[in-house]
Every structure is written in structure tokens, then in C-alpha cells.
Amino acid sequence: MTTFDTIKIYKNRHIDPEDLLLRLTAFGYKGCDHTLEEGDFSRRGEIIECFPLNFQSPVRIELYRDKIDRIASYDLLSGKRFEDHDAIIMLPIKGIRPRRIKKKHDEYGDEYPINNFIDIKPGDHVVHTKFGIGIYRGMDRIKVDKKYIDHLVIEYAGRDTLYVPSSDLNLIQKYVTFHKRPPKLQKLGSRSWQRIKRKAQKGVVTFAYELLEMQAKRGALVGHKFSKDTDWQKLLEDAFAYDETPDQAKSAVETKKDMEKPGPMDRLLCGDVGYGKTEVALRAAFKAVMDSKQVCILVPTTILAEQHYNTFRKRMKDFPVRIEMLSRFRTKTEQSIIVDGLKAGTVDIVIGTHRLLSQDIKIKDLGLLIIDEEQRFGVKAKERIKSLKLMVDVLTLTATPIPRTLYMALVGAKNMSVINTPPAKRLAVKTQVVEYTDDFIKRTARKELKRKGQIFFVHNRVRGIEKIANKLKILLPDARIEVGHGRMTERELEKTMLGFIANKIDILVCTTIIESGIDIPNANTIFINRADTFGLADLYQLRGRVGRFTRDAYAYLLVPKRTTLSNDAQKRLSSIQKFSELGSGFKLAMEDLEIRGAGNLLGSEQHGFVEAVGFDLYCRLLKSAIDTFKN
Numbered sequence: 001m002t003t004f005d006t007i008k009i010y011k012n013r014h015i016d017p018e019d020l021l022l023r024l025t026a027f028g029y030k031g032c033d034h035t036l037e038e039g040d041f042s043r044r045g046e047i048i049e050c051f052p053l054n055f056q057s058p059v060r061i062e063l064y065r066d067k068i069d070r071i072a073s074y075d076l077l078s079g080k081r082f083e084d085h086d087a088i089i090m091l092p093i094k095g096i097r098p099r100r101i102k103k104k105h106d107e108y109g110d111e112y113p114i115n116n117f118i119d120i121k122p123g124d125h126v127v128h129t130k131f132g133i134g135i136y137r138g139m140d141r142i143k144v145d146k147k148y149i150d151h152l153v154i155e156y157a158g159r160d161t162l163y164v165p166s167s168d169l170n171l172i173q174k175y176v177t178f179h180k181r182p183p184k185l186q187k188l189g190s191r192s193w194q195r196i197k198r199k200a201q202k203g204v205v206t207f208a209y210e211l212l213e214m215q216a217k218r219g220a221l222v223g224h225k226f227s228k229d230t231d232w233q234k235l236l237e238d239a240f241a242y243d244e245t246p247d248q249a250k251s252a253v254e255t256k257k258d259m260e261k262p263g264p265m266d267r268l269l270c271g272d273v274g275y276g277k278t279e280v281a282l283r284a285a286f287k288a289v290m291d292s293k294q295v296c297i298l299v300p301t302t303i304l305a306e307q308h309y310n311t312f313r314k315r316m317k318d319f320p321v322r323i324e325m326l327s328r329f330r331t332k333t334e335q336s337i338i339v340d341g342l343k344a345g346t347v348d349i350v351i352g353t354h355r356l357l358s359q360d361i362k363i364k365d366l367g368l369l370i371i372d373e374e375q376r377f378g379v380k381a382k383e384r385i386k387s388l389k390l391m392v393d394v395l396t397l398t399a400t401p402i403p404r405t406l407y408m409a410l411v412g413a414k415n416m417s418v419i420n421t422p423p424a425k426r427l428a429v430k431t432q433v434v435e436y437t438d439d440f441i442k443r444t445a446r447k448e449l450k451r452k453g454q455i456f457f458v459h460n461r462v463r464g465i466e467k468i469a470n471k472l473k474i475l476l477p478d479a480r481i482e483v484g485h486g487r488m489t490e491r492e493l494e495k496t497m498l499g500f501i502a503n504k505i506d507i508l509v510c511t512t513i514i515e516s517g518i519d520i521p522n523a524n525t526i527f528i529n530r531a532d533t534f535g536l537a538d539l540y541q542l543r544g545r546v547g548r549f550t551r552d553a554y555a556y557l558l559v560p561k562r563t564t565l566s567n568d569a570q571k572r573l574s575s576i577q578k579f580s581e582l583g584s585g586f587k588l589a590m591e592d593l594e595i596r597g598a599g600n601l602l603g604s605e606q607h608g609f610v611e612a613v614g615f616d617l618y619c620r621l622l623k624s625a626i627d628t629f630k631n
Contacts, residue, residue, distance in 0.1 A: 007090040008166055010139070010150060014067050017048065024050060028093030036076070037246075039093050049074075052090040056420050059088060075428060082428070083578075086139075089169065111270020111398035111418070125175035125183055126154060127614040131162055132186030132193030133175055139166075157185040173616035183614070200609040201621050207606050208625035223264035223391060224367050229256065230290045232319060237283060239315070245421035248276045254417045255284050255395060259368070265393035271419030273544025274426070274519070277397045278308065280419075281370045282315055284395055289321050289348045293367025297351040298385070300376035301513060302327040302490070303497055308351045308372075326352035326361075328490045357384040372397045376515075399541065429547040429555050433531070433573045436558045441527065442475045444556065445507065448525040449479060454500065455507045456514060456526040456545055460534070462487050468529070469509040476507070484510040515541045524553040531557035532569040539576045 007023055009015070024041045025031065029050065032040045035058050041050040051058040055073065060081065062070040071088055072081040120126060122138040134154040141148045142163055151163040152172060164172060175183055186193045237252075244252075251269055258265035271277045285295040297312075299305045309325040316323065324338045324347050335355070341347035345364035350356065354377070369392050371385065434440060448455050459468045462485050469483050482505045484496045493513075500508045501520055508514070508523075515538065526546045531539060539557065547553035557573055559565060565573070610618045 006092075008087065008169070009061060009068060009071060009090070010087045010166075011068050011071050011085070013150070015063075017043070017063060017066060020048065020061075024090075027090065050090070052088065053093055055088075057082075059085070078427065111268055111396075111416070120172070120174045125614075127173050127175050127617050128154060128162065128164065129171045129173075129197075129617060129620075130193075131156070131188060132196070133183050133614065134162065134185055136172075137161075155185075157187040160188040162188060173614060173620075175614040175616075177611050177615055183611075196612050197617075200613045200618065201625075203606065203609045204618065204621045205625045208622055208629060212626060212629050221264055221391060222262060223393065224291070224293060225262045226256075226259040226287060226291050226293075226367075226393075228260065229287065233283070233287060233290060236286050236315065236319065239318075240279060242276075243424055244279070245276065245419065245423060247271070247419040247421040248280060251277075251417035251419055252280045252283050254415075255280060256287055258415065259284065259287060259393055264389075264391060265395065266389070266415065267395050268416045269395060269397050269419070270416060271397075271399065272422070273399045273541065274423065274548050275419045275421070276423060277399075277419060278311060280417075281372075281395060281397055282312060284368060285312070285349055285370065286316065286319075286321070288368040288393070291367065292365070294342070294345065294347065294363050294365050295349045295368045295370065296356060296363060296366055296388070297349065297370040297372070298356055298377075299351065299353060299372045301515070302329055302353055302493070303513060304372065305329075305351050305353055306494070306497075307519060312349060312351065321348045322346060323349045323351070326350055326355050328353070328355075329494050354381055357381055357388075366392050368393045368395065370395045370397065374398065399544065427547060427550070427552060429543050429553045431543060431555045431557065431577050433557045433559060433577055435561045436529070437561065438471075438475055440556075441472070444525065444554070445472075445476055445479070445527075448554075449476070449506055451551070452522075453525060453551075454503065454505070454520065454523040456523055456542075457507055457509045457529065458512065458514070458526065458542055459509060459529045460511050462511060465509060465511070472507060472509065479506040480504065481507045481509060484508055484513060486511060486513050512538060512542065514545055519548055520545070521549040524549060524551055525556070526554070527556045527558055529558045530560070531573060532559050532565050534572070536572045536575060539572065543576065 007020070007027060009020075021031070021041070021043060029039050029041045032042050034040075035042045035049040035051050038051050038053055040058075041048065043049075046063040048061040048063070049058055050061070057073045058076060060070075060072050060074050061068060062072075071085040073083040073085070074081045120136055122136055124136050125133060126136045127133050131154075134156040137153040137155050140151050140153050140163065142151050143149075144165075150166040152166065152169065154162045154164060154172075156162060177183070248271075251271070255265070255267055255269070258267055269277050269280055281297070285297065288295045297308060299308060305325055305327045306329060309323065312323050322341070324341065326335060326338050330338070338347060338350065339360060342350055343362045343364055350363075355361075366388075369385075369388055371394070374385070374396055377385065445455055457468070457472065459465050465483055465485060469481055472479070473481050482496050482499065484493060484500070486493070488496070496505070496508070499505045500523075503522055524546045526542060528534065528539065528542055534542070543555040546555060557576065559573070606618075613621070
């Protein structure tokens with residue numbers, strides 16, 4: 001198979017800086033005074049900065065006497081390093097072909113399926129597409145034809161060792177699967193791996209056909225072909241109060257183009273917490289209404305429904321659009337009026353929770369279904385959503401996509417837009433794992449209150465939440481402290497949340513009811529009590545409640561003092577702390593898979609193939625089969 005060349009850079013190796021700059025230019029990268037966007041590079045003495053095409057953030061290469069001393073990703077806004085690398089691989093700019101090379105064994109080499117997201121470390125199980133599963137033991141330099149070449153060292157069964165030249169790096173992936181048992185190592189020279197791979201390949205072909213058949217059936221359905229943008233559409237978009245990021249603008253265009261096609265849209269919009277997915281959804285909803293179609297926006301919590309409702313009404317106030325909200329915050333009489341309006345077609349946009357999935361809800365002319373954080377809905381709700389999806393355009397919004405949706409997008413069976421660019425002046429949340437002590441809570445809370453900020457204190461058990469609140473009142477007697485959780489009456493909860501939004505409450509002691517969507521720019525410190533009991537996606541969403549303003553934000557993951565945490569809990573806390581930079585939701589979704597697996601998300605037979613060859617190679621096999629069928 002033919003592939004494009006890459007630039008590979010390794011820590012502690014000597015390089016010619018001028019040669020590197022020439023190669024970057026040949027790869028289509030642009031020399032600048034400052035590296036600001038994808039495709040830029042710059043040099044300041046012993047420091048070379050570059051924004052590789054396949055990275056979410058720019059990287060800084062620090063030299064010492066032409067030896068690479070450090071490679072690190074850094075934050076574009078603050079300039080601070082946040083993640084070190086032992087090696088990086090840079091791809092050419094799209095459309096640039098510096099040279100083409102032949103590789104003898106280059107199999108499957110083309111909200112590279114996953115190995116941009118998970119790093120390989122010594123001791124990890126890896127899969128070589130030709131030789132199978134082994135253990136990565138690090139790098140070694142071997143003399144080949146009078147010159148030294150970097151090789152990856154992989155140990156197989158019986159302590160057999162395979163040395164893989166770094167030019168064949170694309171043949172190796174991390175072994176990731178859905179269970180905790182270590183995989184069986186292959187014996188070098190054995191034919192068993194080829195048999196295993198052939199069996200997986202055959203099974204994947206069947207699955208690929210089923211996926212594409214389902215996609216083709218949906219594509220063949222005659223949905224509503226939306227009209228081109230109206231003048232009102234332009235007026236709405238021009239009235240956006242913020243500078244839209246390039247990714248945000250691109251995602252909006254991709255979504256609207258999909259809506260203008262005759263087949264029903266099925267698009268995943270993946271973007272970090274607070275990166276502007278709602279604005280993309282709002283523009284799509286307005287486009288639908290301009291074609292006299294109704295829009296249903298499904299969200300997991302009443303708080304998020306309320307927030308979206310306020311946002312949509314504010315943005316569309318100058319247009320004749322009727323927007324309603326259906327949730328626990330509405331009385332029975334109010335709900336009845338809204339339900340009648342949906343049936344009659346007089347309600348243009350309805351925003352709501354599970355209530356929208358009730359059997360009595362009939363929407364006269366539904367044209368667009370927007371689902372916010374689908375993974376937060378239960379099994380029954382998802383079945384009802386499936387029936388709603390059949391004939392209408394669907395836009396799914398997520399920060400940490402559910403595994404099946406993510407994988408279908410990665411292998412090309414689903415359309416996906418990604419918003420990687422943070423909003424202007426957005427800062428990463430400083431994340432710290434801390435043992436719970438009264439002194440620490442008192443000291444750090446006072447620091448936030450002193451700068452007139454607000455605080456979330458998350459305690460996910462309703463039973464002990466009042467006790468926690470009373471304890472905080474003793475520690476911080478001057479603070480205004482209230483409690484919020486899902487078992488309160490609708491009116492009580494609404495009053496508490498609106499009080500916090502209006503800055504009448506300093507500290508909100510709450511459950512994970514705040515997890516999705518709530519946006520309070522003045523709240524920039526969050527304590528998560530017993531963080532070791534939360535899932536990775538939950539921790540990520542909770543951390544996203546802060547850091548929405550231009551001031552430093554803090555997330556403190558509280559664990560019990562002198563308690564030994566489980567291995568999985570330690571991994572989760574380590575991961576959320578490690579991936580604290582802006583735009584790391586995608587990486588965390590993959591890390592979550594590695595830590596806890598994803599269950600039987602592809603059916604029992606496909607699950608077996610994933611275990612046999614590892615998830616990355618499975619994805620490559622599936623993508624290869626899908627591409628073959630498409631062609």
C-alpha cells in the first residue's frame with residue numbers, strides 16, 4: 001500500500017534544525033513569527049514551535065546543542081506546557097505530497113482510528129498487524145547498512161524479540177479491548193495470528209455490510225430537503241455576540257449542507273464542554289423553522305432544558321418563532337397547552353427532557369431532532385429516540401461521545417463534525433486530586449470567595465447532603481450556602497438554581513444534577529467529594545461547569561484521607577488530572593474505554609473479534625471493509 005511520508009521526532013536524538021525547518025516547509029507548513037494555527041511553525045533560537053495537522057494543540061521542541069532536550073504540547077493562549085512526549089509524528093498538510101514511498105507490509109496503514117488519542121508506553125500490550133500481540137519494551141538503536149536506525153522493541157511469547165524500524169510505526173497499535181484480562185502473546189513465526197486475523201476480517205466484513213446497508217436504507221429514504229439559507233438566517237448568525245471559532249463556523253456549514261440534502265441527516269457534533277455546540281444547534285434549528293418545520297431538542301436534565309430555553313429565546317427574540325420548554329418545571333396546565341401546540345404545529349421549537357419521549361407527544365411536522373448528550377439517557381429512552389430518528393434529520397451533540405457513536409464516526413460509517421478550537425480567552429481548568437480535610441476546604445473556598453466568585457460542592461448522595469452543607473456552614477460562616485438535588489420539588493430546585501445563577505448563593509452543595517450544560521461564568525471553583533466513586537465521563541462533565549470565564553478556574557477532586565483507592569479509581573483520577581488541557585474530551589472518551597471497557601457494544605460476535613485483535617486493528621479492518629464496500 002502506498003502512504004505519505006511523515007516527520008518523526010524523538011526525544012534525546014540529534015537533529016539538524018535547518019533540515020527540520022526545510023522538511024516542514026516541504027510538508028506544506030508555513031513559517032511565521034508566532035505559531036497561531038494548524039500548519040504554522042516558528043523558531044526562536046533553540047526552540048522550534050509547530051502546530052501539526054494531527055494534533056489538537058501546538059508542540060514545542062526544545063534543543064540543546066542540536067539534541068532534542070524536550071518535546072511538549074503547550075496551550076496556545078497561556079504558552080504553558082501541559083503534556084510531554086517521547087516522540088511525535090507529523091503528517092503533511094492536506095493536499096501536500098512531499099514524496100510517496102512503498103512499504104512491503106503496510107497493511108491498514110491509512111461527538112489511524114485511535115492511536116492519535118492513546119500513547120504507547122513501555123510495558124503496554126501492542127498489536128503488530130503482521131506478527132500479532134506482544135509487549136512493547138521501548139526504543140533501541142540498531143546499526144543497519146552502516147547507519148544507526150531507531151527501532152521499537154516488542155517482546156513475544158517465549159521471550160522472542162521483534163525489532164521494528166521506526167519507519168514502520170504505522171503497523172503498530174496499542175492493544176485496547178473491553179476486559180481486564182491480559183491478552184495471550186503470539187509466538188513469533190507461528191501461523192495462529194494470521195488465522196485469527198483472517199477470522200476477524202471475515203466477521204468484520206459482515207458487520208461493515210450491515211452498517212452500510214442500514215446507512216444506505218436511511219440515505220434512500222426521502223426526507224425533507226431543506227432550502228438554502230434565508231436572509232433571516234444571515235441576520236440571526238450575524239447577531240451572534242461572540243467571535244465564532246473556525247471549527248464552530250465549519251461545523252455549522254457542514255450541518256446545514258447535510259440538511260439541504262434529500263436524505264435524512266445523521267451527524268455527530270463532538271466538541272469540548274463550553275466550546276459552542278449549542279450555537280451550531282441553534283442555527284440548524286432556526287434553518288428548520290425557516291422551512292416551516294418543527295424542531296425537537298432533547299436534553300438529559302431540567303436545568304439544561306431551562307438554560308437552552310433561555311438561550312434560544314434570547315437569540316431568536318427578533319423573529320416570529322414560538323419556542324417552548326417541556327419539563328418538570330412546567331405545571332400540568334402549561335404542559336397540556338404545549339402538547340396541544342405541538343400537535344397543531346403552532347410550536348416551532350420544543351426543548352425538553354424525557355417528557356418529550358412520552359407516548360402522548362405527537363409533533364405535527366417534525367423536521368429536525370437535536371439530542372444533547374445521548375449517553376445520559378436510559379435504555380428505554382434510547383429505544384424511543386430510535387423511532388423518532390427514522391424519517392427526520394438528526395444532530396447529536398456530545399463532549400464525550402458514547403463508544404458506539406464514536407467508533408462509527410471514526411470508521412466513517414457516520415458523519416462527524418469536531419469543534420477543537422477553544423473560545424477566545426478560555427483557560428484550562430487547573431485540576432488537582434486532594435485528600436479531604438476541613439482545613440483545605442476552608443482555605444481554598446475562602447480564596448474563591450475573596451475574589452467574589454462562586455463555588456460548586458458536589459456530593460452525589462442525597463442522604464448525606466444536608467449534613468455536608470451544615471458542615472460547610474460551620475467552616476465558612478459568612479458564606480451563603482444552599483442545597484440542590486433532583487429529589488427536591490420542581491419549584492424548590494428552580495428557585496435554588498436561579499438564585500445561584502443570579503449570584504444570590506455563594507456555595508451550591510449539589511448532586512450531579514449540574515453535570516450537563518449549566519453555564520455560570522462566575523462559578524470558577526468546584527469541589528467533587530468522593531471523586532474516586534465517579535466515572536471518567538462524569539468527572540469530565542462536572543469539571544466543565546467551571547472555567548467559563550477569563551479568570552483561573554480550579555477543580556479539586558476530593559478523596560478520603562488514608563484510604564487505599566482501587567486500581568481503576570486511581571487510573572480515572574490520574575487521567576482526568578492528566579487531560580486537563582482544553583479540548584481533551586475526545587482523548588478522555590478513549591481513555592475511558594481503556595479503563596473500564598465499553599461492554600458488549602458491537603454484539604457478542606464482534607466483541608470476540610475485538611478481544612482477538614485489539615480495538616485499534618478491529619477499527620482498521622472495519623474501516624478497510626467499509627471503504628471497499630463504498631467504492
